[in-house]
Amino acid sequence: MHERTVGEACEYVYCRPLKFELMNIPLHVTKSFLPPQEEYVARLATIWKTGQLTNNGQLVQLLEKRLCERLQIDRCLLVSNGDAGLQLSIRALKLNGEVITTPFSYISTLSSLLWLGLQPVFVDIDSERLTIDPTKIEQAITSRTSAILVTHVYGRPCDVVAIEAIAKRYDLRVIYDAAHAFAVDYLNQPLPKSGDISMISLHATKLFHTGEGGLLVANDPELHEQVEWHRRFGHRGNDAFHGVGINAKMSELHAAMGLCVLDHMDGIIEHRRKTCEAYRERLFTAEDRVQLLAPVTGATENHAYFPVLFSSEKHLLRAMRIMRKEEIYPRRYFFPALHRAFPNLTGEHSLPVAESIAERVLCLPLSHGTSEFDIERVAAAVLGR
Amino acid sequence: MHERTVGEACEYVYCRPLKFELMNIPLHVTKSFLPPQEEYVARLATIWKTGQLTNNGQLVQLLEKRLCERLQIDRCLLVSNGDAGLQLSIRALKLNGEVITTPFSYISTLSSLLWLGLQPVFVDIDSERLTIDPTKIEQAITSRTSAILVTHVYGRPCDVVAIEAIAKRYDLRVIYDAAHAFAVDYLNQPLPKSGDISMISLHATKLFHTGEGGLLVANDPELHEQVEWHRRFGHRGNDAFHGVGINAKMSELHAAMGLCVLDHMDGIIEHRRKTCEAYRERLFTAEDRVQLLAPVTGATENHAYFPVLFSSEKHLLRAMRIMRKEEIYPRRYFFPALHRAFPNLTGEHSLPVAESIAERVLCLPLSHGTSEFDIERVAAAVLGR
Numbered sequence: 001m002h003e004r005t006v007g008e009a010c011e012y013v014y015c016r017p018l019k020f021e022l023m024n025i026p027l028h029v030t031k032s033f034l035p036p037q038e039e040y041v042a043r044l045a046t047i048w049k050t051g052q053l054t055n056n057g058q059l060v061q062l063l064e065k066r067l068c069e070r071l072q073i074d075r076c077l078l079v080s081n082g083d084a085g086l087q088l089s090i091r092a093l094k095l096n097g098e099v100i101t102t103p104f105s106y107i108s109t110l111s112s113l114l115w116l117g118l119q120p121v122f123v124d125i126d127s128e129r130l131t132i133d134p135t136k137i138e139q140a141i142t143s144r145t146s147a148i149l150v151t152h153v154y155g156r157p158c159d160v161v162a163i164e165a166i167a168k169r170y171d172l173r174v175i176y177d178a179a180h181a182f183a184v185d186y187l188n189q190p191l192p193k194s195g196d197i198s199m200i201s202l203h204a205t206k207l208f209h210t211g212e213g214g215l216l217v218a219n220d221p222e223l224h225e226q227v228e229w230h231r232r233f234g235h236r237g238n239d240a241f242h243g244v245g246i247n248a249k250m251s252e253l254h255a256a257m258g259l260c261v262l263d264h265m266d267g268i269i270e271h272r273r274k275t276c277e278a279y280r281e282r283l284f285t286a287e288d289r290v291q292l293l294a295p296v297t298g299a300t301e302n303h304a305y306f307p308v309l310f311s312s313e314k315h316l317l318r319a320m321r322i323m324r325k326e327e328i329y330p331r332r333y334f335f336p337a338l339h340r341a342f343p344n345l346t347g348e349h350s351l352p353v354a355e356s357i358a359e360r361v362l363c364l365p366l367s368h369g370t371s372e373f374d375i376e377r378v379a380a381a382v383l384g385r
Numbered sequence: 386m387h388e389r390t391v392g393e394a395c396e397y398v399y400c401r402p403l404k405f406e407l408m409n410i411p412l413h414v415t416k417s418f419l420p421p422q423e424e425y426v427a428r429l430a431t432i433w434k435t436g437q438l439t440n441n442g443q444l445v446q447l448l449e450k451r452l453c454e455r456l457q458i459d460r461c462l463l464v465s466n467g468d469a470g471l472q473l474s475i476r477a478l479k480l481n482g483e484v485i486t487t488p489f490s491y492i493s494t495l496s497s498l499l500w501l502g503l504q505p506v507f508v509d510i511d512s513e514r515l516t517i518d519p520t521k522i523e524q525a526i527t528s529r530t531s532a533i534l535v536t537h538v539y540g541r542p543c544d545v546v547a548i549e550a551i552a553k554r555y556d557l558r559v560i561y562d563a564a565h566a567f568a569v570d571y572l573n574q575p576l577p578k579s580g581d582i583s584m585i586s587l588h589a590t591k592l593f594h595t596g597e598g599g600l601l602v603a604n605d606p607e608l609h610e611q612v613e614w615h616r617r618f619g620h621r622g623n624d625a626f627h628g629v630g631i632n633a634k635m636s637e638l639h640a641a642m643g644l645c646v647l648d649h650m651d652g653i654i655e656h657r658r659k660t661c662e663a664y665r666e667r668l669f670t671a672e673d674r675v676q677l678l679a680p681v682t683g684a685t686e687n688h689a690y691f692p693v694l695f696s697s698e699k700h701l702l703r704a705m706r707i708m709r710k711e712e713i714y715p716r717r718y719f720f721p722a723l724h725r726a727f728p729n730l731t732g733e734h735s736l737p738v739a740e741s742i743a744e745r746v747l748c749l750p751l752s753h754g755t756s757e758f759d760i761e762r763v764a765a766a767v768l769g770r
Contacts, residue, residue: 037433041426048422053589053596053642080465080597083618083632091500107618107626114629115476117502204438204636211438212465212636233468233492239720241492244499244727247468251589251597253638257438335624342629 027377029331032204032211033268033368035260043256052252056232059255066262067215071183072190075224077216078255079231082179082201084248085214086112086149089197091244092218092226093173097144100172102132103337103354105151109177110338113149114345121145122339124351129296130154133353134162141166147173152181152191154305154363155207156296160186160194167195175199178217182208183269185300192217197227202258207272207304208265210258213250268368272303275370279306282379289315290382306364307333308382313359320362323381330378333363412759414716416752417589417596418653420645428641437637441617444640451647452600456568457575460609462601463640464616467564467586469633470599471497471534474582476629477603477611478558482529485557487517488722488739490536494562495723498534499730506530507724509736514681515539518738519547526551532558537566537576539690539748540592541681545571545579552580560584563602567593568654570685577602582612587643592657592689593650595643598635653753657688660755664691667764674700675767691749692718693767698744705747708766715763718748 046058060078067076079085086108090099098119101109113120123140126133132150148167150158158176167174176194178184179201184191192198202213218224229235234245261268280292291309295301310316316332323330337358339349364378431443445463452461464470471493475484483504486494498505508525511518517535533552535543543561552559561579563569564586569576577583587598603609611627614620619630646653665677676694680686695701701717708715722743724734749763 031436032438034433034436034438037426037429040429041422044422044425048419051416051419053417053419053594055589080469081632081634084465084469087631107620108632111618111629111631115631116500203632204440209438211638212632212634233496235492239717241726244496244730246472246496246500247466247493247588247597249466249597251639253596253642254636257638332624341626345629 026327026329027365027374028329029333029363029365030205031367031369032209033261033264035257035264039260039263040256043259047252047256054249054251056249057252057255059252059259060250063210063255063258063262066259070262070265071192071217073192073217074219075217075221077218077224077227077231078210078250078258079214079216079248080250081212082199082203082214083108083112084246085199085216086175086177087116087246088216088227088230088248089175089199090116090118092223092230093147093175093196095146095173097146098142100137100140100145100148100150102150103339103349103351104130104153104334104357105177105338106179106334107338107341108179109149109151110341110346114342119144120346122346122349122351124353125357126159127353127357128294129156129159130293130357131156131158132163134159134166137163137166141170141172145170145172147175149175149177151177151179152184154293154307155180155182155184155302156293157181157184157186157191157299164195179206180304181302182206182304183265183302186296187298193219196220196223207268207302208258209261210250210254213254213258269303271368272366273301275366275375276303276306278372278375279364279379282375283308283382286383289384303366305333306366307361308364309357310360310362316360316362319382319384322384323378326377326381328365328378328381330365331363332361334358335361411712411714412750412762413714414718414748414750415590416754417594418646418649418753420642420649424645424648425641428644432637432641439634439636441634442637442640444637444644445635448595448640448643448647451644455647455650456577456602458577458602459604460602460606462603462609462612462616463595463635463643464599464601464633465635466597467584467588467599468493468497469631470584470601471560471562472501472631473601473612473615473633474560474584475501475503477608477615478532478560478581480531480558482531483527485522485525485530485533485535486723487535488724488734488736489515489538489719489742490562490723491564491719492723492726493564494534494536495726495731499727504529505731507731507734507736509738510742511544512738512742513679514541514544515678515742516541516543517548519544519551522548522551526555526557530555530557532560534560534562536562536564537569539678539692540565540567540569540687541678542566542569542571542576542684549580564591565689566687567591567689568650568687571681572683578604581605581608592653592687593643594646595635595639598639598643654688656753657751658686660751660760661688661691663757663760664749664764667760668693668767671768674769688751690718691751692746693749694742695745695747701745701747704767704769707769708763711762711766713750713763713766715750716748717746719743720746
């Protein structure tokens, strides 16, 4: 009915009977981890028992508790999706005017600002981390700047120490788009302990997911409360309001999915670690053509993505052509760089590092079902064989 | 953990074994209809088969198709919730400046405008319909007015003929908050055929629901397309964008719930019709104290709510006190009138009809499980016995 884009619709059927082991079967950039159906059905029993489908039900509360334990944080809030989570963060922090942001992220990082009428100000990225270059932030600060909204790309932490020193100096708020950064530690502490608010996406295609969903971590208890009422229309009891909010509630149906997926997280991460290792083994010899990213010093890896950097866009497009013939569908994630998405709204900019990375980066197929055979096929295509 | 309000959390456990028939059990304003769990589980099979949890999956597409058939409309779009649906409508119609709206609705009608930086302009309501008074609209129109956003309260249609004549005369867009108006016909056509866009809430507490969810009906095919890409981040293929959008996608988990509930709609509406009739029979003699609402001429009724109007707020509060002792929890729906919700943002207004109605209206318990016994208890309390 509607056009389905890889950008959005990177889930698909993925069942390969053993006897077809040697057949090529379409291989997409990712697929959702689905727990055994009976585990999900068992979780649903709570809904039929309580009669409650949404509005901060038992399953949402339980999942928040279990996520606090898993992520070693004091408090968190489940929301309807990561995009709504960014909007809630912007409003809870009362941002206005300009917000410094990154050109290298998913569209939602930028569009959440534009949706709410804020002015994004792009700062180029660091060519190693692929996150905002803190040495370039200060020159972008004006009297209208209220915050920094930046992304831990592929779960690779921003230089939070440098960013927060600047934020403190200029009295700016900091929101981390931690959409990719579930279960990442940095400098010996959980990454969401950085900044004012971190938003972790729990979309179906994410490492840990609830189908649709998001998680907000606001470390300050008062800010946590601000986010909490913003997600439920601003209600203060029945007949009064703290302020203007939206409906960003997660339902029990999604929380039930999250509880099931969480039970499998150790196995999911271990499988992905092995897949990434196998990709590395097969691709490290091709450094004239593709570059693998070195881990960020001091950060743990969650293996949410396996990006490779081609030496040029021409080489990337050539590899994609080979893959397409093989029914392999990697993803140009992220392309275009965000300052090129809505030039009529954000103006023309030259951000050479982000442009160069966006033109050359490709995320290879990686999911819980990725097999040795898949890895071989993909690596061969990347290597142009 | 967080305060639960009746305003939000009007779902609850409702199982009464027959042997307790004569015991008083807490009775809330509504509870969600839950289909037999096995029917829901059967629908889930599609998700485990396709591997797809969201992003316009098969179940969302099937539910849209079935809703078009049920509501006798040409096209519709499922979204994450009604509130997001209002935001999409506002953006798809490119509204700006001032929007004329009603003071008598749920908070979302107003807050969706404020969230997006538009200026609400209140016009008082008609004392019979409880919807906006069209005779007062023209005097509120200024050069900055871009639209009229009004509510079919309790499923009672606005005077769409008068409203649309004004809209045409002044070149204004019209959005109907049809949150309550599932399956209502007016003047021999489906109500969502009126105006530019109608938003029907599919929240767990609604007549027809998907747990969390909303339905948008834009009659014009081009406008339908605008809404469609707004709900999925504005994507135009992988690497380009139509414009700035959000994530307002409904997941397959919610669409599965909707498909199950839809199978039971005839029975749900019939049960509610009988409950409303029984309330009427018991309460019509008390017209000195409580007034029942006459149906809107030309409109079918969906029996989504059973509001009663007390002769004064004092009488309403007295009845509520009696009910509280009996563990009956009706709802002041809507209170306060919306122009009193955020006076610091919207200014002080005098809207005597809306104020009078908001102070005196109470929605009585009404759901698929409401029994004769419940009706007796509630009616006795309303009558002060």
